[in-house]
Amino acid sequence: xxGVTQSPTHLxxxxxxxxxxxxxSQSGHNTVSWYQQALGQGPQFIxxxxxxxxxxxxxxxxxxxxxxxxxxxxxxxxxxLELDDxxxxxxxSSSRDWDTEAFFGQGTRLTVV
Amino acid sequence: xxxxTQSQPEMSVQEAETVTLSCTYxxxxxxxxxxxxxxxxxxxxxxxxxxxxYKQQNATENRFSVNFQKAAKSFSLKISDSQxxxxxxxxCAYRRGGATNKLIFGTGTLLAVQP
Numbered sequence: 001x002x003g004v005t006q007s008p009t010h011l012x013x014x015x016x017x018x019x020x021x022x023x024x025s026q027s028g029h030n031t032v033s034w035y036q037q038a039l040g041q042g043p044q045f046i047x048x049x050x051x052x053x054x055x056x057x058x059x060x061x062x063x064x065x066x067x068x069x070x071x072x073x074x075x076x077x078x079x080x081l082e083l084d085d086x087x088x089x090x091x092x093s094s095s096r097d098w099d100t101e102a103f104f105g106q107g108t109r110l111t112v113v
Numbered sequence: 114x115x116x117x118t119q120s121q122p123e124m125s126v127q128e129a130e131t132v133t134l135s136c137t138y139x140x141x142x143x144x145x146x147x148x149x150x151x152x153x154x155x156x157x158x159x160x161x162x163x164x165x166x167y168k169q170q171n172a173t174e175n176r177f178s179v180n181f182q183k184a185a186k187s188f189s190l191k192i193s194d195s196q197x198x199x200x201x202x203x204x205c206a207y208r209r210g211g212a213t214n215k216l217i218f219g220t221g222t223l224l225a226v227q228p
Contacts, residue, residue, distance in 0.1 A: 045215045056215055
């Protein structure tokens with residue numbers, strides 16, 4: 001197992017609500033990326049944080065936002081949830097400075113009803 | 114835009130046999146990396162093997178090896194001596210060289226291993 005942990009593992013929310021997902025990066029890693037994986041699909045890049053700044057964003061609306069903290073852990077926030085936001089959300093940590101590969105957490109399964 | 118295509122939604126292999134998973138990609142970049150990730154039912158994405166585009170030699174990790182054909186933009190994964198624990202979803206992924214560690218994934222191949 002990697003040192004990347006995500007919480008919670010499962011979550012059920014109602015359409016229109018807001019949700020916060022959390023990720024603790026592996027020790028020594030300063031970069032966190034978030035991905036959305038819809039059922040039966042490959043993960044899609046949402047955004048990446050490097051040293052507390054957003055450093056790249058995929059094709060996701062502004063209601064998807066994030067934070068990275070001084071200890072390099074991260075949050076993904078989604079406002080005004082829609083049914084299509086139901087997916088597995090994966091967090092990956094890496095070290096941009098050392099060009100290491102991404103190590104993934106086990107994901108948070110979000111269901112929007 | 115870069116794309117990754119996996120044309121085999123499902124594959125099956127007998128235990129101890131060899132199987133090859135296919136992947137093609139499209140990019141105009143010269144500096145990039147290619148990966149195969151394994152996603153078992155536990156959902157955690159596990160790196161299987163990595164290939165740097167500038168390296169001509171195909172990467173190998175124990176029973177896993179790749180056939181990297183740069184001109185054809187093809188990147189297949191060969192699993193030798195298949196084991197029951199190899200059963201999982203396999204994703205091919207691309208990353209451009211440089212600052213952003215953004216991975217572009219294919220749609221995956223579900224590998225079943227028959228005892």
